[in-house]
Amino acid sequence: MQADLVVIGAGPAGMAAAATATEAGLSVVILDEQARAGGQIYRDVTRSAARRGDILGQDYSAGLPLAAGLEQPSITHVTRATVWQIAPDGAVAYSVDGRGAIVHGRRVLLATGALERPMPVPGWTLPGVMTAGAGQILIKESGVVAGRAVLAGSGPLLYLIAAQMVRAGTPPLALVETQSRRDTVAALRHLGGALRGWRYLVKGLSMLAEIRRAGVPRYTAASDIAVAGTDRAEALSFVAGGKRHRIACETVFLHHGVVPNMQAARSLDIPHRWNAAQACFVPETDPWGRTEIPNVFIAGDGAGIGGAKAAEQAGRLAALEAARDLDRISADARDRAAAPVRAALRGELAVRPFLDRAYPPYAAALQPADATVVCRCEEVTAGDIRGYAALGCKGPNQTKAFGRPGMGPCQGRYCGLTVVSILAAETGQGMDETGYYRVRPPLKPVTLGELAAMEETPAEDPAVMAADGR
Amino acid sequence: MKTASPFLEIDADAARVTVRLDGADLSLPAGANLAAALLAAGVPVFRHTPVSGAPRGPFCMMGACFDCLVEVDGVTRQACLLTVEEGLEIVRAGPATAESADAS
Amino acid sequence: MLSDYAIIGGGVVGLSVAWGLLRRGRSVTVLDGGDGSFRASRGNFGLVWVQSKGMNQPRYARWSQQSAAAWGDFAAELGEATGRDLGLEQKGGYDLHFSEETLQQTVEKYETLKAKLGGDYPFEVLGHNALRKEEPHIGPKVVGAILHHQDGHANPLRLLLALADDVRRRGGRVITGQTVTDVEKRDGAFRVACADGATVEAGKVVLSAGLGAMELGPKLGFKAPIRAQRGQVMITEKLPRFINRPSLIARQVDEGGVQIGATNEEVGLDDSVTQPGLSGLAAEAVAAYPVLGRAQLVRSWGALRVMSPDGLPIYQESVTTPGAYLVTCHSGITLAAVHGHILPSWLEGAGDAPDLEVFSEDRFAVS
Structure with a gap:
């Protein structure tokens, strides 16, 4: 199986890239681990927007047109595909339901998004402690919401999940935030950008108002955070306002920002640099998302945190350059198409410096x-x-x-x-x-049986597997 | 094994199917995410680690942390990437697994 | 500050030698590379192995046997000093065979070697059924195995850690993150220069830098005719114990994972992992132990073996620069015990020094 462009990840960057690439005449195979398109931010949007759109909000439903964009004959969307090896020549090995296959991409786009920044606090391995993102995924995909939960950490995502929990009728027991007034003051230096991204500020303030109206206790500048419990989370303890607090609960959602998921790029030895403002490693790319390996691109949060809307635009840019690279469109056509995309991307990124400074990671977890x-x-x-x-x-x-x-x-x-x-x-x-770990295949575990089967029989065509309904 | 769940289902209208968890029948919504369904059914502990035997449950729900590992039909899988189907045989690694790995 | 010895290379070979010298009361400075250096010590298979070694050179077979025999005391001493269990298990190991023909050929070679060793080569041949009694999970394609009673395995990473720990505990100076650029001898002392400008002075120098000896060796008058040979290795999730003894195909490590290896590839300094390489290893391992078909592969890596033309170690004092020694081998785990217990007396020129003449560079033609 071959494709002009193999896209890894069907989140905003991958979905937008696939649609743009196919408009420019490229054949696209998009591999994604989930059963349906959306990535994590739009997880299961094609099913859940209609059922729970009122809880999840308009920003979530914005994923619907992106997902619909994959429904084109020149795009093969392989679902439930776990990618476990990416070779520099564009051969991508993956498994679907216990069977391995390889697809060769003339160009490869890594659109593998972000991970929650690890937040190691005492007790964070106990059952009942999850990432805030996990809490959101439970609501989005499964309509499952935590009954007695505390949110802890920093960042706008905490407000979003708290607001969603309020709307679902199960407000969190408390919102325990680690950023301080000093952070807010320091962030004002970036107010200019924040004002250009004023929509985000308005949303943030309205979510805070929603949380306050629901009577959710909110603490800031919290420190000494620990989860108590023996076999599972029983309480969150912390110090705020000079006092130690202990809030009994059954679930703790932790969050202090997201960071690029580097596994795929690192496995290709793509150089990364430390970004102090975002406190994460970011792969080195050119303005189109091209990496040191000329046929490999990265777009979306995996190339630096910008959020879903920015990811979408970055996906389009990478697809345009891949199309130019493969001589389907001229450089002029690429640039004409890219101009409004870049303008939109700049608008989306304007608020970032403010957010990065206002919600720094929880220092004790670093x-x-x-x-x-x-x-x-x-x-x-x-x-x-x-x-x-x-x-x-x-x-x-x-x-x-x-x-x-x-x-x-x-x-x-x-x-x-x-x-x-x-x-x-x-x-x-x-x-x-x-430095960082030398990441090696398999990017995710794969059974020896699958690997061995690829020794005996040539890798299967994913389109055939898709046609089998697998 | 099933206790009052700390999780609530917003729209619990899906048809139910029976799976087996550690040999006991358990009714879960068909087509649901397996990890979410187990949590909602009051199953907080998915495994005990092979290192210290500590209990673990789902952490990231997006296939990255591997704390929701369970054995399904004989293969260790991430529950958060599986769908509930009638007759799934789910086995959780108990603390004993760690001990037997260290034995002999 | 002048050390008795500067050891260039802080892998298992260099640290074993350093440890042995410290034990004899010598002062030692070890210079070790960075986080990304090629490190056979981090990628090896962890066998403490005798069978198949030295088929054409009984002295090498004997040297391996000597080390295997010394490993128990070596591991106990290191374990006691550092509180770290090296996971040593020496209850025999297998060479598994998928055809009667290769099994028979190997047995004949072992018989020849056994005669040369005066009969001290304790192996037995197990047919499929006998093997199955020992290894209930062995697959039907395995026709039999050679069980060699002097074979075993250990946890090579814990060995590396214990050596790094105990060398320091015994007063060794270890400087990590260094790239040695030059070594020269002046006024009877060696001066080792590093890329960052640091220098170390010592009375003697041991070059145990693995593949780094290719470049540094000639500066000290060694031929150092070594090359990299890639071995891809992989390891499964942790599983309940089901493999009794290690083999060249698979061993179950003390933490529970099954380690599977290894390829032999002549690809220069390329330590990457390839899908065909992994698939080939997986197919062989599943043929040996079919239950592994359901096991998840968690990690794989490529490591570069440090190979001499005949595969044997090189122990050589420099002819042009006396006091400089080349110590290199591809079996650093197996030989760790003799490197710690016996090699120092050779470096010291002591009366009880072993005869290592067959391992000198004289055996290689001038290239």
């Missing part, structure tokens, strides 16, 4: 206490990492060899940034110098 688990899979603590630094480890691949952080099934997705931050603090090196 340098956790020694006893706190940082690698959830292998149960490695922050103190373990510091001990390996004392044994000469300067980078995360050395600590991985010494103590297994990053070796479990999540392959470092939820410990990588923490381990690198701790090492940088211990060695005095910068984040770039400290």
Whole structure:
């Protein structure tokens, strides 16, 4: 199976890219892990917008036209596809329902989005502790809402899920925020951009008003956050306003920002740089999303956090350049089509510096206490990492060899940034110098049976598999 | 095993099917996300880790954290990426698994 | 500050030698590379292995046997000092065969070697049924195995950690994140220069830099005719114990995962992983243990073996720059015990030094 463009991920960037590419005459295969298009921000939008649009809001329903854009004959949307290897030559290996296959893309677009920034606090591995994104996904896809939940951390996503919970009739027990008044004041320096992105501010304020009307207690500048419980989350404790609080609950939703999901790009050794404002690594790309590997592009939050609307525009830009690259459109045509897209992208990104400064990550989760688990899979603590630094480890691949952080099934997705931050603090090196995990295939676990079957029979055509209804 | 769930279903109108969880019958909404359905059914613990035996449940719901791993029809899978179907055989790793891995 | 020894290379080989020298009361400075260096110590298979080694050079077979025999004490001593269990298990290991023909050919070679070793080569041949009694999960395609009683395996990463820990505990100086650019001998002392400007002075130098010796070796008068050979290796999710003894195809590590390996590829300094490579390994492992078909592969990696032309270690004191030693091998785990216990006496020129003449560079023609 071949395609002009293989898109990995059917979120806003991937969906928009697929539609733009096919308009420009490219054949597209879009691989996505979910059963239906949307990614995480528009998770299951084709089913849920109609059923729960009132709870989820208009921004969610904005995913409907993007999902509809995939319904074209020149786009093959392979659902439930887990991509586990991407070769630099464009061969993408994936599995659907336990069967492996390979699709060759003349160009490949990584549109794998973001992950929640890991928020290692004491007790964060207990059942009942989830990311705020997980709480949203439960509402979006499943109509399942937590009854007695506390939200903790920082960032606008907390307001969104709190407002959605209010609308669902189960307001959170409390909103525990870590940003302080000082952060808000510092963010005012970026007020100009914020005003250009005034729609986001208005939305934020109206959600806050909604949360306040529902009587949800709100704490700010919270510190010393910990989840209590033995076999599951029982309470959230924290200090705010000079007092220790303990709120009994059954569910804790943690959030302090999102970061690019680097796994696919890192597996291709695409260079990344530390972005101090967003406190994350960002892959190096040109203005079209092209990486150091000329046939590989990255668009959306995976190339730097900009949000769903920005991701959509970035997806279009990458598709236009891929089409020009494959001689389907001229450079002039590309530039004409790109001009309004770039203008829209600039508008979407205007508010970011304000948000990044107003809602910084929770500092104590960037340098956790020694006893706190940082690698959830292998149960490695922050103190373990510091001990390996004392044994000469300067980078995360050395600590991985010494103590297994990053070796479990999540392959470092939820410990990588923490381990690198701790090492940088211990060695005095910068984040770039400290580096990151060498990410290897499989990007996600794959059974040996699937791999072995690919030895015996040539990889199957995904279109055939799709036609089989799998 | 099924307790009062900390989660509520907004529109609990889907047809129910029977799956087996650790050998016991459990009724879940057909076509639902398996991890969400188990949470809503009052199943907070999906596994115990092979390292320390600590209990774990779904954390990210988007296929990234691997804390919702369960054995389905003999293969370790992420529950948050599976759909509820009649007759699924779901087995949770107990703390004992970790011990037997360390034995001999 | 002048050390008795500067050890260039802080992998298992360099640290084993450093550890042994410290144990003999020598002062040691170890220079180690960065986070992204090629590191065979991080990618190896973890066997403590005797069978198939030295088929054409009984001295190498003997050297491996000597190390395997010393491993128990070595692991106990390191374990006690650091509180880290090296996961050593020495209850034999298999060479699994999928055809009677290859099994028979291998047995004949082992018999020849056994005769040369005066009969000290304890192996037995297990047919499929006998093997199945030992390994209930063995697949029907496996016709039999050679069980060698001197074979075993350990946790190679914990060995690396324990050595890094105990070398420091014993007073060794370890400087990590260094790239050695030059070594010279002046006024009877060696001066090792690093890329960041740091220098280390020592009475003697041991070059145990793995593939780094290709570049540094000639500066010290060594031929250092080594090359990289890629081995792709993979490991499954943690599983309840079901493999009793390790084999060259698969072993179940102490943490529960099944490690599967390895390819032998001549691709230079390319340590990437390929889908055909993984599929080939998976097919062989599933043929050996069909239950593995349902196991999830969690990680894979490519590591570069440090190979000499004949696959044997090189132990050589420089002819042009006496006091400089080349120590390199591809079996750093198996040989760790002799490198820690016996090699230091050779470096010291002690009376009880082993005869390592067959491992000198004299065996290689001038290229």
